[in-house]
Amino acid sequence: MSTINQLVRKNILNLHPYSCARDEFQGEASIFLDANENPYNDPYNRYPDPLQRPLKEKIAAKKDVRPSQIMIGNGSDEPIDLIIRIFCEPSYDNILAIAPTYGMYKVCADINNVEYNSVLLDENFQLDADNLLAAVNERTKVIFLCSPNNPSGNTLSSDEIKKIADNFGGILVIDEAYIDFSPKETWLINLNKYPNLIILQTFSKAWGLASVRCGMAFASEEIISFFNKVKYPYNINRLTQEFIFRQIDRESLKNSWVELILRERPKLQQALEKISFVEKVFPSDSNFFLVRVKDANRLYKQLADKGIVVRNRSNIVLCKNTIRITIGSEEENKKLIDTLISLENV
Numbered sequence: 530m531s532t533i534n535q536l537v538r539k540n541i542l543n544l545h546p547y548s549c550a551r552d553e554f555q556g557e558a559s560i561f562l563d564a565n566e567n568p569y570n571d572p573y574n575r576y577p578d579p580l581q582r583p584l585k586e587k588i589a590a591k592k593d594v595r596p597s598q599i600m601i602g603n604g605s606d607e608p609i610d611l612i613i614r615i616f617c618e619p620s621y622d623n624i625l626a627i628a629p630t631y632g633m634y635k636v637c638a639d640i641n642n643v644e645y646n647s648v649l650l651d652e653n654f655q656l657d658a659d660n661l662l663a664a665v666n667e668r669t670k671v672i673f674l675c676s677p678n679n680p681s682g683n684t685l686s687s688d689e690i691k692k693i694a695d696n697f698g699g700i701l702v703i704d705e706a707y708i709d710f711s712p713k714e715t716w717l718i719n720l721n722k723y724p725n726l727i728i729l730q731t732f733s734k735a736w737g738l739a740s741v742r743c744g745m746a747f748a749s750e751e752i753i754s755f756f757n758k759v760k761y762p763y764n765i766n767r768l769t770q771e772f773i774f775r776q777i778d779r780e781s782l783k784n785s786w787v788e789l790i791l792r793e794r795p796k797l798q799q800a801l802e803k804i805s806f807v808e809k810v811f812p813s814d815s816n817f818f819l820v821r822v823k824d825a826n827r828l829y830k831q832l833a834d835k836g837i838v839v840r841n842r843s844n845i846v847l848c849k850n851t852i853r854i855t856i857g858s859e860e861e862n863k864k865l866i867d868t869l870i871s872l873e874n875v
């Protein structure tokens with residue numbers, strides 16, 4: 530298996546990162562005249578901690594990892610982009626992913642001019658590790674897996690993921706944006722076993738903090754040191770660092786929201802399955818359902834006309850005539866179902 534250094538782009542390996550004014554000073558001081566900050570408007574006049582140390586310590590304790598194994602990003606989108614920029618030489622290396630999956634991996638690859646290849650899941654959106662590994666070539670630096678997967682909602686087989694982790698010499702990313710809604714175990718417990726593993730989690734879904742833009746990448750200390758080298762020095766502002774720090778103290782509130790959503794999940798599934806034009810509700814370990822209907826384009830418009838917006842996934846591979854429906858509150862789900870019933874005879 531390659532060492533991380535062998536996987537990193539040469540220019541990144543040789544990069545002299547931007548040195549923050551406060552990086553160079555270690556110790557106690559009371560007068561800061563090193564960063565051209567304004568002396569007034571305390572504390573917002575000061576640049577924030579580039580390494581978000583108190584926040585990482587708090588997350589580390591919750592997740593049972595070391596603070597040095599955490600990168601905090603402006604949403605998960607930031608680490609996704611950084612992974613590509615750290616490991617993939619444009620016009621040379623390539624990325625491999627499953628299809629269908631989260632669209633951001635390909636967008637980031639395209640922006641960075643990095644070849645993106647994907648391997649179809651089976652008709653139940655399950656992963657075949659041998660199929661995926663057969664598509665790996667000597668220029669494949671990164672594999673993106675998403676589990677539970679968006680837009681299908683299911684968790685990928687742990688045995689198949691393990692096979693990939695055990696046999697792929699590049700960087701394996703597992704995006705766990707929806708892990709809080711899944712009965713399956715997080716891959717975080719395997720972090721120390723695989724030095725090439727990166728786990729992505731986010732505050733956007735279960736924590737109800739999508740507007741704040743805060744995501745996490747967990748990886749070996751070595752990989753995190755490259756994230757720290759390449760990211761914008763002050764990528765997480767002070768307000769976000771402090772706010773997320775306090776939100777973590779309200780974890781029981783997050784858990785109660787997850788419980789509410791999980792209580793709605795089977796109810797919504799059963800109600801959807803009774804709708805005449807619903808052909809299949811794909812099993813979900815997430816806070817959404819992929820639903821196959823008779824005519825998704827028509828249904829999308831009909832719902833939009835009634836002020837209900839869902840995601841039309843019809844143009845995606847294996848998703849013909851599907852819509853993706855987020856599980857809302859009990860009241861929202863009831864309105865959705867009532868509206869669908871009203872459309873049965875239109």
Ligand SMILES: *Cc1c(COP(=O)(O)O)cnc(C)c1O
Binds near residue numbers: 730
């Ligand atoms: C919603 C989602 C995310 C979250 O992205 P943020 O940038 O953290 O809001 C990440 N991955 C997947 C697969 C998602 O569906």
